[in-house]
Amino acid sequence: MLKIKTLIVGLLKKIAHFFHNIYCYFKSLRIKLEQKERVSKREELIITLSAIGIAFVLSGIFIALNGVNPFVALWKVIVSALGSPYGISETLVKAIPLIFTGLAVAIALNSKLWNIGAEGQLFFGATLATAFIIYGPVLPKPLEITVLIALGAIGGALWAGIPAILKIKFKMNEVISTLLLNYVAINIADYFLFGPWKGKDNFPYTPEFPPEAKFSRIGFGRVHAGLILALVLVVLLYILIYHTKTGYKLRMTGSSLKAAKYAGINIKKMMFMVFLLSGALAGLAGVSQICGIEYKLHQHISTGYGYTGIIVAWLARTNPFIIVIFAIFLSILLKGADSLQIAMRLPASVGVVMQALILFAILGSELFKNYNVKLIRGK
């Protein structure tokens, strides 16, 4: 009896000792940070891709905890988003608003301004365009569409103009003002949806738009002309940023306010312009949603496209062409998450969790862009 007892005690001691050793090993690990002089484009790409990879691994763990094999889930995502013409077209449909909002956030980010309000600008642009459809005359289709696009852009720009003025005149932080104005814009839309524009069956959505107000399909599933508009804007923005005087001023202002002022650039005017442009792009996302897909205004015209646009912009940074790539990448996830929900009974929040993990990983990867990080054993 005594023998067994000492044996067990000895064994326990050994186990404790073993874990203590492991603990000591990890405790002795130290992280060394060394500032980097600069990062090459290639290194930056590798870091970004690794961050996405890590986000995927973490998402996999989350999915596994829900009792689903993450590899199967990943396969399901890819197949559902890219495995059939229908899947691809639906993925593109989701990519369209993301290109707009991605461009909107990125152009502001380019000038070191944070537009967290793309969601609100999207709604306000959509609301303004809807107002014209409801109260305005029905014009011939090309004219009607042009007016709606213009109104969407103006609506978004107006909504972004408020935080712009607050920032320029009163130095209010635009992160807070743009974010909070999202709720206001959504509530304004709600007011009309639950009030004057309420549908015949008392549900909060407008009647279906007349055919003149609908974007044409381009002959591939539900993909609509909004895609063409988005791609044209990508090219135009690229030219604007890199090949015009305004773009030069914009880049200078984004790089250093003091230097831009010294160079004779009216930085307040530039900031104001960037805000309006950013808002207009987000407003277009709204028009493209109501006129291209939904054909009516309701509460769910955006599934957080304004916020997902922030991730797109962070991933792609300043180049408009790369925004298209990452907009499609995120729309694959959005589409995939939808089918996971249906096919594998995963909670709807899987998609949101994945997005959040990607954003965290990308933000965390900033450390690796600015520092050499080494793990060493110290005393």
Added chain:
Amino acid sequence: MSEIKNNSNLVLMKNISKSFYGNKVNTDVEFTLEKGEIHALLGENGAGKTTLMNMLTGVYFPDDGEIYFKGKKLNFKFPGNALQIGIGMVHQRFSLVGNLTVLENLILGHPDNKFVINIPEKKKLIKTYMDQFNFQIDMDAIVGELPIGVRQKVEILKMLVREVDVLIVDEPTTVLTKQEADNLMEILKSIAKTGKGIIFITHKMSEVFQIADKITVLRKGLKIATVDKNDTNPRKLAKMMVGKESEITFERPKVETKPGVVKIQNLFVNSDKGILAVNDLSFELAGGEIIGIAGVSGNGQVELADALTGNRDVIRGKILFKDDDITNDTPVKRIDKGVSYVPGDRIHVGVAGNQSVWENIIMKVYRLPRFKQGILLNNKKLKEYAEKIIKKYNIFLPSINLPALLLSGGNLQKLIIGREMERDCDLYVFVYPTRGLDVGATEFVRNAILQLRNQGKAVILISGDFDEIFGLSDRIAVMYEGNFTGIFDNGVHSLEEIGLMMSGCSEEQAVKEMSNA
């Protein structure tokens, strides 16, 4: 002879090598520091002085080589480690919290701090340090409101309070006036007397002889020599430092002046804090003339330059440029009218650091019709223009797409001056144009300024360097609290008299004072 075995070695750095992206910044460098020694680390910009010291303080890790401190090999875990074991560095950019008081800054993060800090006791403790080393600082002053010279003292005091054995000061006098610098040297000397080792990074010869016991010269990352102060002279050191002997002589040929290019009438300008910085200032400047403005930093010189170039609003008064009232013109209007500004803050104001070199060179010409192509910019032509300037002004860089902030101080200033000279303006305003530059770049800048004068341009030179003021100016103005205490032809007054004017004496008072002495 072997220094390495000497027991009094506080610091011993052996065969240190470090490179960044393939560029060797330090190659096989040896360095020793003894107790009570002031050891100057001399070298041009980019010679690897700061990098070497950053390795001693654990900011960087050497690729190769070993560092010993008090005979023990160093293996830092994080930069704060160095301070814990007694190696403190005062950087060119201070690490003080502007919103806190001097006292709060001094005890911030101090290892002896308990959960509750006994403020009166700390005050008493710090007072003993202040008395010992002859500091006079108001402990309750807000650091952000103190002049830069005082802030530097706070930074040094912070190191002393932490009982460091090795104090590294990185080019401490670049931001100081002569008097402030002298005062700093005295303090450093008294610190060394208590047995602490001091490493003094500099590229100013006069300081080396004023303060150092030993001098180590670095050039292009290599240690050239370590010498005793008494065994050398400035000429020899200059030779080691630059590889060639440099002679600073300026010729100012007589040029025909065009009077009245700039007329400033009763100018009032506020500082950032809303305090009157330029106070009822009037003067005139001719084309082909350099006016050197001397003064203790913070007496309104920078505000004056900003106001002249449109970067700061004028409260009252007039600025006439070629008889055109430009007082309320925007910066861009003044750029077009021919006002050029070489700002003191090269890296933040002179260029947009993250933008490429070529984009920074075209900063003031991109709007010109000749660079237009329809509604677009002709990037090809703009790049050609940038390349022309790079060639003409000998700016060394691997690619015109390099972000401007990666240029060394000298190359950056060449870029800015090249950009401005190429625009052919009538008024040039220079603010501390050679601050922090090495001998070669300094010579380039000074020659450029003279060249402008000889071409008949009006030049305003704001500087803290007397060699520069005396060497270049046709007239000298001394600025004190927003106005000139004297404005006179170069050569009329001695350095001592100007020093008195800088501290507020009028011209007559200064002359009287000096003749009494």
